[in-house]
Structures are given as C-alpha cells and as structure tokens.
Amino acid sequence: MVVDQLTPIPERDVELDRLFQALSDATRRDIVARVTAGEYSVSGLAGLYAMSFAAVQKHVAVLERASLVTKEKRGREQIVRGNHDGLQKARHLLDQFEMIWRQRASRIADILAEDDERDLP
Amino acid sequence: MVVDQLTPIPERDVELDRLFQALSDATRRDIVARVTAGEYSVSGLAGLYAMSFAAVQKHVAVLERASLVTKEKRGREQIVRGNHDGLQKARHLLDQFEMIWRQRASRIADILAEDDERDLP
DNA sequence: CTGATCTACAACCATTTGGTTGTACGATAC
C-alpha cells in the first residue's frame, strides 16, 4: 500500500509567490488591465493614480518581476505592455485547484454510488 | 470626442486583495490544495509543515479571511475544508484579464483587416 | 546649448507579514 507521499516542505515556487503577490494590490491589477488592453508609458500610467511617479514605477517593477508585464524602451519613454505568459501561469494554478475540487466531487459521487450498490440485492 | 473615462482611484476591492495575497504563499497554496481534496484538522495540517502550530493556525486564518477555506468545529478539533467560492472569484478576475487580452488581439486583427481593405482596389 | 521630460534609484518611514514563544481554556481520555 502506497501511503500518500506527503511533501513536508511545500514546493517553494517563487514564481507563483511573485505572481499572486503582484495581483494582490488593486493599483497593480488596474495597471495590468490597462496595459493588457493597450500600451502605456510609465509616466502615462503614473498620471492615472493619486500617488507619486516613483510609487507607480515600483508597482510596474513588481509586475515585471512577476512576468505580468514587460517594459520596452522607446526613445526616452519606457513602454509597458501586458505579458500573457504570467497571466496563464496564474490561471493554470487555479485550474489545477479546480481539478482537485472536481476530483473530490466525483470521488464523493463514487462513494455514494457504492452505497447504492450495497442497497441493491 | 469622449476621452477614455479615467478612473483615478482603481476600485479598492479588498476581497480580491485578500484572495491573491492569501495565494502568494507556498505553504498556504499547499494547504488549499490539501483541504480542497479532503478534510484536515488544524493540528493535522500543522503536522505537515516544518513550522509551529501557531504559524499554521495563522495561515489558515488568512485563508479563511480570503474565503478560500472554511473552518467547522467538531469536538475539540477544527475541521478545515476548501471553499469553492473563493477560488471562483480569483478565477473570475483572471478570466476577465484573459477577455481583455482577446479583445485586444481581435482589435489588432480588425486593424490589419482594414489595412488589407486599403490595399485592395 | 538650454530647459523640460521621462526614467532610475537611493534613503527613509510606517505598516504589514510570517514567524516565534508563552499562556489560557474547552473537550476528551483514563
């Protein structure tokens, strides 16, 4: 009998840490939405929010480290664009959780089915 | 000409903040996976990780506040279960981003189509 | 060239986070 191989230390996935941490701030989620729809310079973004340029700059840096956004120099501006890869990685994890949920649901259904069989002659 | 109605203050969605912040830690993601697959008591969970009971207790509390997990008292134990609602809320946001991405993609396709028309007689 | 614009980055500060230990209390086992 193979006992569930318990991993005492959960896989330290720094990439996922950064991804979800990056998405845990409303300003950053807003930036992601905007630069996914179109292009913005950093100062273009900074103009949208009631905070300093440097603060927005930091938010963009957090998003870039999380692969949710890319920066590309164009003249003296830095153009920020949405990065689909990061989004997909986050979606993938949630999809896995969804699968676990469904497996559990179907396992319960199986058990109920077994009970039904027991009831039958 | 209607200039894009800029929302200077991005919608402060504390629920989403908590959701993604809760998912930004590997131990908590592991807990979510486990309690979504089956039931665990808090001390049952605590036995899995190389940290104190109180630390795991805090992680569960964070997950509970984020609606990713529910606790239910059973005897002297506290049973932790996965909460599908929280997961779906997080998935919904990422799906919205995915939609924005696709809209942008199709908008670009439209522009290319217009260019093609110009090329035609 | 000069001045304005866009960006980068350091230094600083208050608050939050993720961990610890210690204490207290209800439920269970003996």
Next chain:
DNA sequence: GTATCGTACAACCAAATGGTTGTAGATCAG
C-alpha cells in the same frame, strides 16, 4: 478528578511592503 489534546490569542521580532522625497542621467524640443 487529572492529564492530555486541540485550539485561541497575545506579545514579540526581523523582514518585506507601499508609500514618500530627493538626486542624477538620458533624451527630446526650441
């Protein structure tokens, strides 16, 4: 009853976070 188990919670600590101001380097406009 008493001892033990599972939990809750407070107090504490180091590090990270989210913001600020200030300084300095590129790039563009006139």
